[in-house]
Structure formats: C-alpha cells, structure tokens
C-alpha cells in the first residue's frame with residue numbers, strides 16, 4: 001500500500017464516540033472519514049449523564065455554550081430503600097474542579113446533534129452515513145477498509161489508523177477476534193424516557209431506588225424530560241412491562257399514564273465488559289467497543305469520550321513526526337485501568353441496587369449507612385503511560401480548570417496543546433536555548449500569568465506543572481533540576497531536538 005492515504009484516520013461507527021473522535025481529530029488538524037451504517041442518527045437516548053471532565057472534553061470542540069443550553073446540572077442525589085428511608089444523600093450540584101458542574105444530565109440526541117454539527121463545520125473530517133464497513137485489513141503501514149456504499153456497491157479506503165467506535169457488538173473487535181472479560185452479572189432493565197407534564201415526579205434530580213421488590217432509578221433531565229429505569233423481575237411479561245399502565249404501576253404512580261408522555265420504553269441488558277486488548281496494529285477500539293458498564297454511575301459514554309480525548313492528540317504527534325509511534329501503546333495502558341475502575345464501581349453499585357432478597361437488602365442498607373461515601377466514587381489517575389506517574393504522584397491525574405476573573409474558563413484561552421504552567425522565576429531558570437525551543441514549538445504553550453495558573457499550580461502542589469493536551473498532568477516540578485528533567489522527558493521532538501524515533 002502506498003503512503004498516500006485517503007485519510008489519516010478511518011472511524012467505524014457514527015455514535016457519540018465515533019462522531020466525537022471525528023470532531024476532535026479535525027480540531028487537531030488530522031484528516032478523518034467516519035462510516036456509519038445507519039442513515040439516520042439514533043433517535044432515542046441511552047446516556048443521560050456526563051461528568052465535569054467530559055464537559056471539559058466537549059468544551060475543547062468549541063460547543064460549550066450550546067452544550068450548557070441542552071444540559072442541566074444535577075443538584076441533588078440520594079439513595080432510598082424499600083421503606084423510603086434516605087440512606088445517603090450524595091453531594092452534587094457543585095461547580096467542580098473541571099470548571100463545570102460535576103454532574104449534568106441531558107437528552108443524548110441533543111448532544112449528538114451538536115457533535116455532528118462540529119464535524120460538518122470542520123474541514124477535512126466527514127461522517128458518511130448509510131455506509132457499512134464490511135471488511136478491513138491491518139497492514140504494516142496502515143489499514144485498508146472495504147465498505148458497502150449507500151448504493152450497494154463496494155468501496156475501498158485507506159488510512160494510517162482505524163478507530164473501531166462501533167458499539168457493544170463491535171464488528172471491528174469481533175473481526176480481530178478480541179474477547180472481553182465479564183464483570184458482574186448481566187441484568188435486564190426497562191428503560192423509560194419521556195416528558196412528565198403537570199405532575200411533580202420525585203423532588204431530587206437523581207434517586208437510586210434500592211427497593212428490593214423492584215430496584216429502580218429516577219433521573220430528571222432538562223425541561224420536562226425524565227428517565228426511569230426499572231429492573232425486570234422474574235415474573236414480568238416482557239410485552240406487558242413496557243406498557244404505560246405497567247410503567248404507572250411499577251413507578252408507584254410517579255409516571256402516571258395520563259401525565260407521562262413516553263418517548264421510549266424498552267428492555268436493555270445491563271452488562272459489565274472490558275475488551276482484552278484495545279489495540280491491534282493500526283487499529284484501536286474505543287467506546288462501547290472497548291468497554292461496557294451498567295449505567296449506575298452514568299459513566300459508559302463518559303469513558304468513551306475519555307478514550308478519544310486520550311488517543312487523538314497522540315495520533316496527531318505521531319503523524320507530525322513529533323513522537324515515536326510507540327506512544328500509541330500508552331492509549332491502552334493509560335485508559336484500560338481507568339475504564340476498569342468505573343466498570344467495577346458500576347458493577348458493585350449494580351450489585352447493591354439489584355438486591356431482591358429482603359434480608360440481604362437490610363444488610364446492604366446497614367453497609368451504606370456505615371460507608372456513605374462509597375456511593376460517590378472519585379475518578380482515579382490514568383494507568384502507567386505517557387506521564388511521570390512512577391516519579392510524581394500528581395502525574396496521570398486530571399489538572400483543574402479554573403474559571404478566570406472575567407468568567408472565562410482557562411482552557412478557552414489555550415489551544416489543545418501541552419501547557420507548561422510555572423512561576424515566572426522557575427521558568428526563567430531554564431536554559432535559554434531550551435526556553436527558545438519551548439517558545440518556538442507549536443506543541444506547548446507557556447503559562448506564566450499567576451491570574452491564570454495559580455490554581456493549577458496550587459492543585460498540583462508544585463511550582464511548575466506540565467499538562468498534556470487531554471488536560472491530564474504529565475508531571476510537576478518544584479525546583480530547576482526537576483523542571484529541566486520534566487521538560488527533557490516530554491515526547492516532543494522539537495523540544496528535544498531529537499528525531500521522533502528515539503522516543504521509546
């Protein structure tokens with residue numbers, strides 16, 4: 001195959017992760033083609049919750065204002081048992097360290113529409129709908145992809161890399177014969193979305209209804225939309241349990257048939273899975289193709305968008321010869337343990353939630369009363385990879401995003417590049433020649449203004465910190481020698497004055 005590719009990246013799947021990948025790749029200046037087998041966008045929601053980190057990823061795409069309009073901060077969350085006793089009330093509603101509320105809800109098609117809008121407006125990336133990927137070959141220097149075009153004919157496209165963002169049943173994953181590890185027990189749930197009119201619903205925005213007679217969840221979405229999810233019990237009839245009458249009954253009248261205007265009532269299988277490997281040659285798995293979590297903490301899509309935020313800038317550095325292709329292995333080594341954390345948390349929560357035995361439920365309730373904070377897990381650092389994690393406990397953790405005095409979020413003043421935040425006196429101690437290379441590089445921005453960097457440094461407990469393009473901390477320094485070391489460890493050929501191939 002010649003080095004002349006149709007695109008840098010081919011993305012299989014036009015769900016939120018695939019389209020998010022196209023948008024981010026385009027933002028970074030890569031060329032990409034996405035193939036989506038369906039002609040229309042999936043009209044109903046699955047995901048309803050994002051965390052602050054994912055809002056920050058989407059902010060990178062320049063859709064912060066539009067996003068704010070279609071999301072609603074989640075202000076209150078609690079867990080209650082069969083007796084309606086509030087077991088724990090989890091603090092939500094804060095403007096968090098990412099410059100966004102820690103938890104927001106939304107209607108998935110609204111977010112997907114925004115993402116597709118970014119792709120339409122971005123040069124050199126496109127989504128082709130109604131085109132199914134039917135075969136691909138992983139070659140030494142790229143990939144060759146065969147598709148069934150909209151008119152039924154076959155087409156062949158080449159790219160340097162392929163991202164399989166083709167969902168839970170991933171054709172890409174199956175073609176590569178990559179298996180998945182199973183977490184927890186699969187369970188069937190009825191998912192109900194719609195508009196609630198002239199009826200109060202529950203007061204809180206999110207409630208885990210730990211009712212052992214029928215576990216359920218309640219989530220209030222923007223405007224009149226609400227989501228309820230109910231576990232399917234052994235004696236339910238699958239056709240009856242999704243009728244408006246059944247929904248009124250199992251919601252104890254919270255969704256009355258006369259006041260609830262359903263958009264979708266369907267049975268889903270909640271699963272925990274992680275693909276055994278996320279990369280084979282030039283092919284990467286992302287989103288549901290790589291991992292599935294029961295939606296207890298609303299983290300499945302969050303994890304998928306973190307995947308692409310992690311991968312996109314690495315592809316860009318390799319494409320431009322700034323870094324060696326071996327950095328692409330850090331995609332899996334960093335992301336997989338992080339995704340595994342959330343799958344395990346969700347599986348544990350699902351185990352709690354899905355308790356249907358009254359005595360086990362009593363024991364569970366006692367456990368929650370004794371350990372209330374277990375209900376609010378905190379996102380972990382990345383796994384080992386392209387950061388100084390072994391030497392520096394801040395490395396591999398998310399940096400903070402301050403909101404500046406003029407109400408602007410810090411990232412909006414930066415590009416999607418490495419950021420060297422430092423006290424000016426520290427920075428000036430670096431060799432002049434090194435400083436000149438840093439300042440000439442398009443891959444790193446120097447942030448010395450204390451009105452912008454003080455919170456970043458304070459949160460990193462350091463006098464200087466290097467933040468990666470995906471806003472994770474590469475490493476920190478508190479003296480000149482540490483800073484020099486940190487800069488010399490950056491995987492940027494221009495800074496090191498080395499060819500990319502020396503990086504391992």
Ligand SMILES: Cc1cc2nc3c(=O)[nH]c(=O)nc-3n(C[C@H](O)[C@H](O)[C@H](O)COP(=O)(O)OP(=O)(O)OC[C@H]3O[C@@H](n4cnc5c(N)ncnc54)[C@H](O)[C@@H]3O)c2cc1C
Pocket residue numbers: 012013014015016017018035036037038042046047048049050131132133134165166167168170171191268286287288289295297298299300301302303304
């Ligand atoms: C009930 C429920 C609630 C959830 N709640 C949340 C939540 O609150 N927060 C959260 O973060 N996550 C949540 N999730 C998870 C979230 O919905 C998924 O993680 C997310 O939608 C996955 O996106 P994706 O793009 O990876 O896959 P998908 O959305 O499945 O997209 C894959 C796309 O690939 C296309 N495709 C497949 N094969 C091919 C092919 N050969 N050629 C071309 N195209 C192909 C498909 O048509 C599809 O459009 C929830 C899931 C469920 C089921």
